[in-house]
Each structure stands twice: as structure tokens, then as C-alpha cells.
Amino acid sequence: MDFNGARDYILHRLRSELNPSLFYHSVEHTIDVYEATRRLTEVENIEGKSKILLETAALYHDSGMLIQYANHEEISCDFVKKVLPGFGFTTSEVDEITSLIMLTTMPQKAVYLPDQILCDADLDYLGRDDFFIHSFQLQLEWQVNGIMSTNLAEWLEIQKSFLSRHNYYTKGAFAMRNEKKLRNLAEIEYILNPETCSLNHHK
Secondary structure (H helix, E strand, O other): OOOOHHHHHHHHHHHHOOOOOOOOEEEEEEEHHHHHHHHHHHHHHHHHHHHHHHHHHHHHHOHHHHOOOOOHHHHHHHHHHHHHHHHOOOOOHHHHHHHHHHHOEEEEEOOOOHHHHHHHHOOHHHOOOEEEHHHHHHHHHHHOOOOOOHHHHHHHHHHHHHHHHHOOOHHHHHHHHHHHHHHHHHHHHHHHOOOOOOOOOOO
């Protein structure tokens, strides 16, 4: 399989063809998820073909956004089935990649380690310093594309609920990101209710 060719192809397509209103689901998001996947495969000792298929799934997990927003995971799988055989991926390899992509659909329900790695990589930003940047990019994307329009308080309540229910699957992601994710949650709670919340609450 020609992984490098498949990588360069999709990144070029995303850079040149994605709708500019995709402030969150941008090519930068795809690269972000790809890099997080690479880190987690190293931490979790995933090697060889399994590593390549995971990294390919990361690169193509939002490729359906080139075609439509709704049900983009399914569209991404259709895209993969059309494109990746041209780069030497076998039917079984394509099937594994599409299975991984479908597991990034919300709510995530990953069972096996490769699934868990991709799901954790997709939400890596929840436990980082740039969480609020990505969060508000998603809010703007939803507003501009007619998915949901929210004011600041409404959006922060949605984010509070999401972070409260989210758990990282892998030991690597938990170790690297969970503490900061809880701090981000504490900041949201403080913004929403500064009189009763403390930023030290989740430390």
C-alpha cells in the first residue's frame, strides 16, 4: 500500500476543496487527529500494518466533509472505498479503515484498542490548552452551517455536559490529557457560575 501517496492526496484535497465555513472540521483538524493518533500508537505499542491503517483512518475520518456535512462518517467511508484501492489498499484493509472511521461517530462506542486510539485522538483537544479555541470554532461552524445557533451561556452548558460525560479510553490519552480536561471543565463551570464554583475544584 502507498500510505504516503494516500496521505498527500487527501491533505491536498482537504486544503483545496473544503468549504471555508468548516472552522472546526478543517484540514488542521485532520492533521491534529493524525498527529494525536501517531503519538498514541507509539504509547500503546501499535506497530506495522495496524499502525498504518490507524493513521490512514485518521487522515480520512472527515473526508466526507468534502461532499456533505450530514452523516459525514458514512460519506467518508464511501470516499475511502473509492479512493484507497487506487493506492494499493486491499478490500480487507479498506474494510478495517471504514470500521474505524464509523466508530468516531458521536456518541463514541469504542471497544478494541485501535478503535479507542482513533476516538481518543479525535477528541485529543478536550484536554489541551487550546480547547476553548476549538470549542468556539465548532460553535461558529454549527451556527454558520445552520446546525445550531447558541449564545455563550448555552454553548458553555453544552460543552460542560459533553466534558462531564466524556472519558478517554486509552491509558496514554488519560495520562496525557485527562487532568487538563478536568481543568477546562472547571473553567467552564466557573464562567457559568463564578459565585459557587472554584477553579481548584477539579485539580
